[in-house]
Amino acid sequence: MDRLQAMEMFVRVVETGSFSQAAKEFATTQPTVTKQVAAIERRLQVRLLNRNTRGVSPTEAGGLYYEKCKSILREAEEADSVVRLAQQQPQGLLRIGSSVAFGRRVLVPLVLEFMAAHPELQVDLSFEDRYTDLVGQGIDVAVRMGKLADSSLGARFLGINPWLLVAAPAYLRSAGAPAQPMDLERHAALIYSSVQGNDVWRVRAPDGETATVPVRSALRSNNLSAVLAAARAGLGVAALPWYVANDSLRSGTLQPVLAGHSLPEQEIHAVFPSPKLVPRKVQAFIAFLQGRFDGAWWQALPPHSTRE
Secondary structure (H helix, E strand, O other): OOOHHHHHHHHHHHHHHOOHHHHOOOOOHHHHHHHHHHHHHHHHHOOEEEOOEEEEEEEEHHHHHHHHHHHHHHHHHHHHHHHHHHHHHEEEEEEEEEEEHHHHHHHHHHHHHHHHHHHOEEEEEOOOOOOOOOHHHHHHHEEOOOOOOOOOEEEEEEEEEEEEEEHHHHHHHHOOOOHHHHHHOEEEEEEEOOOOOOEEEEEEEOOOEEEEEOOOOOOOOOOOHHHHHHHOOOOEEEEHHHHHHHHHHHHHHEEEEOOOOEEEEEEEEEEEEEOOOOOOHHHHHHHHHOOOOOOOOOHOOOOOOHHE
């Protein structure tokens, strides 16, 4: 039996003046309660209770111990209450991680909406394109793209991140618009190196057939904003996520290349340090994100300029 429960038994013996009454309250036997109090006295090497035919009363040392035990038990109950409340209502500090482009263009407005619904919550929002050690960096939940490697992390599928090919109208007027995937071989390619690791694009036609096309790299970057800027400047054909290209497509600064064709999609996951005993604040944020990436979710994003 743990020390805290032994304290609880001692307190009830003092308050009821009876070992047997305390035993009833704890659904145990009188000898069990007697042994627990005796164990405390042996450990402290002091007599805590006076026992006589009229009942039980605390000694001077027992009275001091009784008051301190009550204070400790009250603090323990408050600690339990704080944790229970935190599990019922999201509160405290929520550390969220994401890649830079997705975080700035997609996650920020969602986080702000979530915070407005949960005013007791504080958020630490960090963006990095490199792999993040959730446990080492204290991240509660991260949004990641692509298939997940097997690990001890917890994960929830959120949706799909589709990609497409785009170019500036001026570039297409000068170089000519590709009519079929293999035409891309003669074009300048703008490559996001974190996903398209080699100079090969896999382009899927509307009928589902996929062409593997070797391309000539004019620019490689691990930053999506750099690839987007190069495409807008007319430097070549870029492979971009829809959420990155969407504003430029709306304005006409970029236009689709090989309309109807697509590039491999990425899965979107929320990942968190452990699948067990997930904090309420993490559960609530993931539940909030689920359903936000259905359908053409990128078309519902507000213009990027309003979120800078």
